[in-house]
Amino acid sequence: MLTTMAGIHCFIQGVGVISPQKTYDHGEFLPAVTHHDSHALTCIPPDFKQYFSPMQLRRLGRMPRMVLAAAAICLDNARVSTVDAIITATGYGAQEDMAKFLDEMLYQDETLLPPTYFMQSGYNAMAGLLAMNLKCTGYNSNFVSRGFAFETALQDVVMHLGEKETDRVLLGAFDDVSPQQYGEYIRMGYFKKEKIDHLSLFESKTAGTLQGEGVALFILSAVKTPESLCRIRDFRMLYRPADYGALSRELNDFLSKNDLTPNDVDVFINGISGDADRDQWNLSLRRDRFAHAAEVRFKHLTGEYATASSFALWLGAEILKKQTIPQAVLATPIPTGCPLGTALVCNHFLGRNYSFFLLTSR
Amino acid sequence: MQTIEELTEQLKLQIIECLHLEEVYEDLDVDMPLFGEETGLDSIDALEVVVLLEKNYGIKIEDAKVARKILYNVRTIAAHVEANRVK
Amino acid sequence: MNSRVFITGYGVITAIGNDGAENLASLFNQRCGFGKLDILETVHRDTLPACEIKKHDHELCALAGVSEGAGFTRTALLGLIAVHEAVCSAALSPEDIRHAGLISATTTGGIREFEKRFGDVQDLDKNVASPAFLDTADPGEHAERLADALGIRNYIGTVSTACSSSANAIMTGARLIRHGLLDRMICGGTDALSRLTLNGFYSLLILDKEHCRPFDENRGGLNLGEGAAYLVLESETALARSGKKARAELRGYANLNEAFHQTAPSPEGTGALRTMREALKRGGLAPEAVEYVNAHGTGTESNDLSEGTALQSLFGQRVPPFSSTKPYTGHTMAAAGSIEAVFCLMALEHGVIFPNINFRKPMKELNIRPVTELKRGVVLTHILSNSFGFGGGTASLLFSKC
Numbered sequence: 001m002l003t004t005m006a007g008i009h010c011f012i013q014g015v016g017v018i019s020p021q022k023t024y025d026h027g028e029f030l031p032a033v034t035h036h037d038s039h040a041l042t043c044i045p046p047d048f049k050q051y052f053s054p055m056q057l058r059r060l061g062r063m064p065r066m067v068l069a070a071a072a073i074c075l076d077n078a079r080v081s082t083v084d085a086i087i088t089a090t091g092y093g094a095q096e097d098m099a100k101f102l103d104e105m106l107y108q109d110e111t112l113l114p115p116t117y118f119m120q121s122g123y124n125a126m127a128g129l130l131a132m133n134l135k136c137t138g139y140n141s142n143f144v145s146r147g148f149a150f151e152t153a154l155q156d157v158v159m160h161l162g163e164k165e166t167d168r169v170l171l172g173a174f175d176d177v178s179p180q181q182y183g184e185y186i187r188m189g190y191f192k193k194e195k196i197d198h199l200s201l202f203e204s205k206t207a208g209t210l211q212g213e214g215v216a217l218f219i220l221s222a223v224k225t226p227e228s229l230c231r232i233r234d235f236r237m238l239y240r241p242a243d244y245g246a247l248s249r250e251l252n253d254f255l256s257k258n259d260l261t262p263n264d265v266d267v268f269i270n271g272i273s274g275d276a277d278r279d280q281w282n283l284s285l286r287r288d289r290f291a292h293a294a295e296v297r298f299k300h301l302t303g304e305y306a307t308a309s310s311f312a313l314w315l316g317a318e319i320l321k322k323q324t325i326p327q328a329v330l331a332t333p334i335p336t337g338c339p340l341g342t343a344l345v346c347n348h349f350l351g352r353n354y355s356f357f358l359l360t361s362r
Numbered sequence: 363m364q365t366i367e368e369l370t371e372q373l374k375l376q377i378i379e380c381l382h383l384e385e386v387y388e389d390l391d392v393d394m395p396l397f398g399e400e401t402g403l404d405s406i407d408a409l410e411v412v413v414l415l416e417k418n419y420g421i422k423i424e425d426a427k428v429a430r431k432i433l434y435n436v437r438t439i440a441a442h443v444e445a446n447r448v449k
Numbered sequence: 450m451n452s453r454v455f456i457t458g459y460g461v462i463t464a465i466g467n468d469g470a471e472n473l474a475s476l477f478n479q480r481c482g483f484g485k486l487d488i489l490e491t492v493h494r495d496t497l498p499a500c501e502i503k504k505h506d507h508e509l510c511a512l513a514g515v516s517e518g519a520g521f522t523r524t525a526l527l528g529l530i531a532v533h534e535a536v537c538s539a540a541l542s543p544e545d546i547r548h549a550g551l552i553s554a555t556t557t558g559g560i561r562e563f564e565k566r567f568g569d570v571q572d573l574d575k576n577v578a579s580p581a582f583l584d585t586a587d588p589g590e591h592a593e594r595l596a597d598a599l600g601i602r603n604y605i606g607t608v609s610t611a612c613s614s615s616a617n618a619i620m621t622g623a624r625l626i627r628h629g630l631l632d633r634m635i636c637g638g639t640d641a642l643s644r645l646t647l648n649g650f651y652s653l654l655i656l657d658k659e660h661c662r663p664f665d666e667n668r669g670g671l672n673l674g675e676g677a678a679y680l681v682l683e684s685e686t687a688l689a690r691s692g693k694k695a696r697a698e699l700r701g702y703a704n705l706n707e708a709f710h711q712t713a714p715s716p717e718g719t720g721a722l723r724t725m726r727e728a729l730k731r732g733g734l735a736p737e738a739v740e741y742v743n744a745h746g747t748g749t750e751s752n753d754l755s756e757g758t759a760l761q762s763l764f765g766q767r768v769p770p771f772s773s774t775k776p777y778t779g780h781t782m783a784a785a786g787s788i789e790a791v792f793c794l795m796a797l798e799h800g801v802i803f804p805n806i807n808f809r810k811p812m813k814e815l816n817i818r819p820v821t822e823l824k825r826g827v828v829l830t831h832i833l834s835n836s837f838g839f840g841g842g843t844a845s846l847l848f849s850k851c
Contacts, residue, residue: 159624
């Protein structure tokens with residue numbers, strides 16, 4: 001029930017995304033789909049040697065490499081070389097690095113412990129690395145609010161832009177897969193027990209989703225530039241909605257506060273996760289209110305993770321900038337030639353954290 | 363019995379492996395200060411070498427100030443290892 | 450963006466007391482929580498002392514009013530105890546609480562419990578002990594528990610910026626109020642001791658096996674601690690509506706990054722200096738107005754040099770009385786910022802400066818020395834509180850009497 005934007009303008013100036021699809025190359029927009037034969041969808045990285053010297057690479061684990069590379073891609077996309085503030089978001093941190101430390105700690109019975117793994121397992125290690133890499137001595141924060149990590153981080157960005165209108169803020173979201181999380185989520189009923197082809201995720205009739213991961217970096221500012229992909233007009237978080245009616249009313253309120261009705265939405269980006277139980281409300285929203293809009297789905301390509309809404313934001317931004325929707329994510333088309341001016345993201349994380357994002361091309 | 367030269371060479375290779383320097387330096391000068399601007403290695407790298415010394419030679423260093431003196435260069439490390447090794 | 454932000458209540462639990470009153474008594478009596486580890490199961494039990502809360506988890510469950518077996522991690526339990534005290538102390542009604550937001554910071558979350566099942570959980574054929582703790586390791590989990598217990602839904606956030614975490618939580622909460630997004634915020638942090646933290650810090654060679662000695666020439670590192678603390682922040686409007694008297698005002702704050710090294714501050718203290726300066730600038734105060742600084746003062750070689758140098762650079766010849774209260778509580782990680790904020794509020798309320806225990810010999814690099822005796826009857830109006838963390842984060846909070 002929180003109105004987030006309070007009259008502050010927020011434009012996406014640049015993006016850098018590394019995901020289980022080939023998304024780091026700005027020359028292409030999901031032209032082909034990479035198929036994963038695994039219960040966990042893992043990132044396709046760029047060639048790291050393009051971004052790091054051997055000296056830098058030697059001590060960087062997988063997640064730090066991806067975050068720093070995505071940041072370089074993002075800055076290049078925005079045609080800038082510096083940022084004024086850095087805010088990161090993660091649900092579970094760089095799980096692989098923490099696991100390496102815990103593994104050594106338990107295996108060695110708490111002796112002979114490598115400090116590098118400990119350092120890189122800190123939840124704000126990426127925020128610190130980005131600051132050092134980009135020599136950014138401005139505001140630096142990190143949000144770990146589970147399914148709202150990205151949203152609360154974005155909230156902080158927006159507040160910062162309201163306080164320092166000329167600033168450029170780097171917002172980064174990351175989460176990785178881990179076998180421990182897989183084991184926990186299977187036992188909690190969050191992941192599917194049976195093996196399925198991720199490309200057929202939405203045909204599944206069972207509960208649970210698929211494990212995924214991703215890294216998404218954005219440069220945000222209050223000023224529109226020729227590089228701007230789109231405007232983030234507004235966004236909202238809804239924690240454990242009581243029922244479908246509550247969710248639906250909240251969405252109506254969200255749109256009307258922005259002087260919009262469902263009919264004004266051209267692209268509906270649906271954060272369903274292939275979980276037949278937890279997806280019900282999103283499916284109903286789409287059917288009841290957005291049947292007229294192009295529907296986009298993405299978690300069959302990324303899997304589910306706490307900061308997956310960042311991928312949806314990237315997708316919406318690229319769609320509005322390029323005025324095209326890749327086949328790989330298009331669930332329901334609309335007649336060609338219709339301008340794509342307004343995109344709405346409706347995401348949920350494990351049916352617990354719901355969020356809406358309103359993106360406009362102007 | 364290992365000579366000090368053999369130990370120095372062995373340590374050098376172990377340090378290169380431990381700090382993942384294989385693709386960075388063709389060789390490590392055993393007299394050059396190991397940590398600082400010349401090599402680009404920092405205090406965290408130094409701590410990794412502390413762990414290496416305990417793992418391979420049973421030498422425990424628990425004081426950062428003491429560590430800094432011992433880890434000046436590969437030669438000083440070798441001297442300390444020779445005098446104090448348990449393994 | 451024009452609202453002033455006031456503090457109307459607080460709650461705290463540390464190794465020196467289970468609530469505000471007990472902590473205050475310990476501060477006055479110079480009773481420290483330092484000692485051998487009794488509760489955390491670790492091989493270092495006899496060799497690495499810390500400031501541990503001498504309560505087993507089932508005792509914390511009783512204090513928090515939750516049942517054992519409900520999967521509340523120790524971090525969550527400490528948080529719950531402190532947050533209950535905070536909302537009572539601020540005389541918030543259930544409706545007030547429901548409309549408030551919550552930011553709870555942590556560095557460990559439920560890692561302490563996760564360590565126990567880490568080895569087994571990835572094997573799907575194994576039964577894990579304590580299934581109630583499944584999916585409780587991540588840092589944001591405890592905040593949802595606190596929010597659920599309080600009935601908060603409008604804003605639930607978790608900040609994790611290492612040792613500056615809860616200072617940032619307080620700042621972020623203040624900004625949400627100043628932007629008119631929420632009227633009331635409950636902000637702070639919590640951290641329980643864990644083997645990961647203990648062993649991690651040990652691997653960095655910055656733990657002191659003796660009682661820490663901040664700003665002392667012969668200091669040997671930090672002592673770890675555990676605890677939680679929260680402040681209730683209210684907007685001017687909310688305060689006026691309630692008719693309550695505020696405890697203090699959060700007059701200024703700043704968050705910057707030194708971008709120097711992942712775990713160490715610069716010897717010159719550039720980050721600390723810039724941050725304290727900005728906090729004062731935001732509060733519209735000159736350095737001369739500050740009457741006490743609660744230092745981050747961990748007792749490590751690098752922090753105390755960096756911070757001490759920054760204090761001298763900022764205040765010149767007239768460095769105000771300063772002390773680190775970490776010999777009392779240990780370094781409570783994410784909770785340090787909010788626990789020490791509470792101690793600053795107590796200092797303002799009682800006109801007292803709590804001493805920097807264990808100080809004997811001044812650092813050769815500095816011209817200043819901390820306060821070593823308890824000082825009562827002190828006129829205190831403006832206090833600065835510092836928290837500096839791994840990842841280069843520097844945070845300063847400025848509290849003023851109202």
